[in-house]
Amino acid sequence: xxxLTQSPGTLSLSPGERATLSCRASQSVSSYYLAWYRQxxxxxxxxxxxxxxxxxxxxxxxxxGSGSGTDFTLTIxxxxxxxxxxYYCQHYGSSWTFGQGTRVEIx
Amino acid sequence: xxxxxxSGSELKKPGASLKVSCKTSGYTFxxxxxxxxxxxxxxxxxxxxxxNTNTGNPTYAQGFTGRVVFSLDTSVNxxxxxxxxxxxxxxxxxxxxxxxxxxxxxxxxxxxxxxx
Numbered sequence: 001x002x003x004l005t006q007s008p009g010t011l012s013l014s015p016g017e018r019a020t021l022s023c024r025a026s027q028s029v030s031s032y033y034l035a036w037y038r039q040x041x042x043x044x045x046x047x048x049x050x051x052x053x054x055x056x057x058x059x060x061x062x063x064x065g066s067g068s069g070t071d072f073t074l075t076i077x078x079x080x081x082x083x084x085x086x087y088y089c090q091h092y093g094s095s096w097t098f099g100q101g102t103r104v105e106i107x
Numbered sequence: 108x109x110x111x112x113x114s115g116s117e118l119k120k121p122g123a124s125l126k127v128s129c130k131t132s133g134y135t136f137x138x139x140x141x142x143x144x145x146x147x148x149x150x151x152x153x154x155x156x157x158x159n160t161n162t163g164n165p166t167y168a169q170g171f172t173g174r175v176v177f178s179l180d181t182s183v184n185x186x187x188x189x190x191x192x193x194x195x196x197x198x199x200x201x202x203x204x205x206x207x208x209x210x211x212x213x214x215x216x217x218x219x220x221x222x223x
Contacts, residue, residue, distance in 0.1 A: 001169065035209040044202060044216055045152065050209035088152055092208050095168060096142065096154035 002026055002091050006099035012107040019076040021102045023089035028069045035090045036065055036074045038083070039101075045088060049074060079104070109133040111203050111214035118220045119193050127188040127217045129203030136184040137161045139206045143177065143188050146216075147199040157207065158186060193221045 003026040013019055023034070031052035037045035047056040049065035052072055062077040076083055084106050089099040114128040129141060142157040156167040158177040165177040176189040186203055198221045205212040 033208075037210070044213035045210070047209055047211055056209070056211065090152075090209070092210075095166075098152040098154065101151045 004099035006102045010103045014107045015079050021074040023072040025070045031068045033093045037088045038085050040085045109212045113214040113217045116218040123193050124191045129186040131184045141186040142204045144202045145199045195221050197221050
């Protein structure tokens with residue numbers, strides 16, 4: 001079973017700053033099957049990135065994904081107020097697994 | 108447009124059973140599986156498994172065998188999640204989601220509270 005470990009647990013930043021979130025897999029995974037989501041309080045998660053680096057429809061270009069093998073990164077170039085939320089990575093191969101989440105909070 | 112509409116919040120006593128519905132529209136129901144995802148209060152996302160809407164074959168994730176059953180009613184494009192012998196630890200929001208890859212479409216979530 002693949003385990004995804006996200007770091008840091010919490011990221012304290014100011015609006016306009018750059019956020020870098022990490023997702024590490026316990027074994028090598030195909031980047032084709034790696035996604036990132038943003039979840040705001042009281043809402044279902046929203047897909048940001050799929051295939052490790054492709055932005056979902058309607059997602060602004062301040063969001064970018066990268067990585068391969070066991071190490072993946074979500075970068076938010078300039079934080080907007082709506083970006084202060086929890087972020088999850090997901091592997092969606094023959095079974096699914098989610099990371100435990102990174103909370104991006106206002107500093 | 109694609110929609111997944113789940114049944115409303117539930118308050119159950121320990122030991123009771125529960126059935127959550129997920130009514131879909133806007134696409135051909137049998138063309139995409141339905142997955143179920145659990146989120147306990149203040150916690151992360153946990154995959155429970157999925158059901159093949161073409162064959163009805165369910166697949167359960169580790170930790171969700173025994174008390175959890177996925178089912179379908181293809182005549183009304185609806186998937187169901189049943190949980191028996193509810194325990195306090197089953198308190199969570201349960202989401203149905205469409206498809207077998209990155210999740211574009213989520214139900215709104217069903218809050219299940221298990222309390223005596």
